[in-house]
Amino acid sequence: MSSSASADPSASLAPAEREIILPEARMHIYRPTEPxxxxxxxxxxxxxxxxxxxxxxxxxxxxxxxxxxxxxxxxxxxxxxxxxxxxxxxxxxxxxxxxxxxxxxxxxxxxxxxxxxxxxxxxxxxxxxxxxxxxxxxxxxxxxxxxxxxxxxGKKFLLPADAASHDYLFFATGTGIAPFRGMVLDLLRKRVNCRVTLVMGSPYSTDLMYDELFRSLAKEHANFRYLTAISRERQSNGSGPMYVQDRITAPDTREELAALLAGPRTLIYVCGIAGMELGIFQKMASVLPAGVLEQYLKADPAAMADIPSWSRKMLHREIKPTKRVFLEVYA
Ligand SMILES: Cc1cc2nc3c(=O)[nH]c(=O)nc-3n(C[C@H](O)[C@H](O)[C@H](O)COP(=O)(O)OP(=O)(O)OC[C@H]3O[C@@H](n4cnc5c(N)ncnc54)[C@H](O)[C@@H]3O)c2cc1C
CATH class of the missing domain: 2.40.30.10 (Translation factors)
Known part of the structure; x- marks a missing residue:
């Protein structure tokens, strides 16, 4: 592992500009030609x-x-x-x-x-x-x-080396849950002093993966929150269908997610279907105060003037996630 965040020369910068130090992950130990x-x-x-x-x-x-x-x-x-x-x-x-x-x-x-x-x-x-x-x-x-x-x-979609110095908001759809199963277990087993919120989205509640595991972890660990977003049926509390990003504005979760996002040490991780990050960014841009939003996203003023028209082509150009956002999306 490389040195901890306290040794980071960028530590005096604003949180959004700070380098998040990741562990040194080994890659390509075995090539596809020599599996x-x-x-x-x-x-x-x-x-x-x-x-x-x-x-x-x-x-x-x-x-x-x-x-x-x-x-x-x-x-x-x-x-x-x-x-x-x-x-x-x-x-x-x-x-x-x-x-x-x-x-x-x-x-x-x-x-x-x-x-x-x-x-x-x-x-x-x-x-x-x-x-x-x-x-x-x-x-x-x-x-x-x-x-x-x-x-x-891959060496970029990892928990920071100094995992205990952060809080986490994980968004998953489909098999995008895989890395968060490992990361949640890591964070909870180490009993680090951080808040971990996982938002898992699926079309129907029967499609939720590892649902029982996450529910039991949430019961055992006060610092772990497990939220679901079901897009083709009502939620368990009777509210309407929603996508993962709708958790940011849902009446029963918006306050806690706003508080988590406002924290100076929170990191966002998004994994799953390519394109899901766009909805999350649009929702964040629509509701977060400018000072909080700019911790996670830098958007051109022209883009900010018309959030509903954001497209995937604009990502990383007019809409740039900061170092506090980690993305792993695939088709
Ligand atoms: C970084 C990364 C991580 C991933 N992690 C996971 C994971 O954890 N779990 C997981 O399940 N997958 C994951 N995937 C996806 C996985 O790599 C495969 O792409 C997926 O399993 C499909 O592979 P396959 O060989 O079964 O399908 P393939 O034989 O490769 O078939 C899929 C391809 O066929 C074409 N196709 C699809 N439907 C049709 C159709 N109806 N008619 C004609 N052509 C069609 C499409 O071009 C598609 O790309 C990940 C991908 C990436 C890049």
Missing amino acids: VTARVTRSEICTSRKAAGFTRHLEFDVSGTNLVGQVLPGQSIGVLAPGIDTKGRPHAVRLYSVASPTGGEDGSGTIISTTVKRTIDEHWESHKLFLGVCSNYLCDLNVGDEVKLSGPN
Whole structure:
């Protein structure tokens, strides 16, 4: 790990400008061309059995490999499905976010996990069944089966080295929950003195992943808040359908989220479906006082004058997240 935030030369800067020091994550220990063999030790549905899709929590034993103890939540691992693609080449590597905490599922870093949603659709042209190669390969695997892994990948979507110096607001949709499972477990197990709020969004409540785990963690840990946002049915308290960003303005959560965001040490992490960050940023820009907003977002005055017209093309140009915002979104 690198030095803590107190040794950071930018410590005298305003919080939004301060460098957030991340741990030094190892990357590409195994390249996709030279993957390592791991073994499946667990495969279980991690939504309600009634969910329309199929999402599994998968654990891999990496003992005897150089991945032991080197895989952090927020990184991803590569999976090489056997077989060849339509062009006769071996299937390209697919990335899957790590769901295990630092030290893995077992504490010694030999069991790592991920969360895989089967890609199932009708083929766009032929309307025949379309099955994604790697997600279905992974979800078909049984305990004891071998799997070829590469990685780890990524070094930017990590908890800070000095995790106890911050509070956290995590937004997840779909399998974007994977890194937050690991990060929440890390933060709560270390019993660090910080506030952790997780907002998990899904179309139906049956699609929520690791719901029981998060509910029991929220009961056990006063510093952990678990909020859900269900977009195609009413919330458990009877209020209307909402997306993750609507939690920022929902009558029952807006005060606590505004207070969390106003804190000088809060960091925002967003993971899931590409584009979800736009709605979160629009909601923040619409309701947060300028002094709080600029801690997380710098937007051109022209953009601020017309928040509803923001588009993904404007992200990182007219609308720039600050160092207090971490994004990992994928299609
Ligand atoms: C950093 C990162 C982290 C990720 N983490 C996770 C994770 O934790 N869990 C997870 O489940 N996924 C994750 N993904 C996505 C994952 O890598 C795969 O893209 C996903 O599982 C689909 O792969 P597949 O091989 O099953 O599907 P593929 O065989 O690759 O098929 C999907 C592709 O086929 C095309 N396609 C889709 N539907 C149709 C259709 N109806 N007709 C014709 N073509 C179609 C699309 O071009 C799509 O890209 C992550 C991706 C990234 C980049």
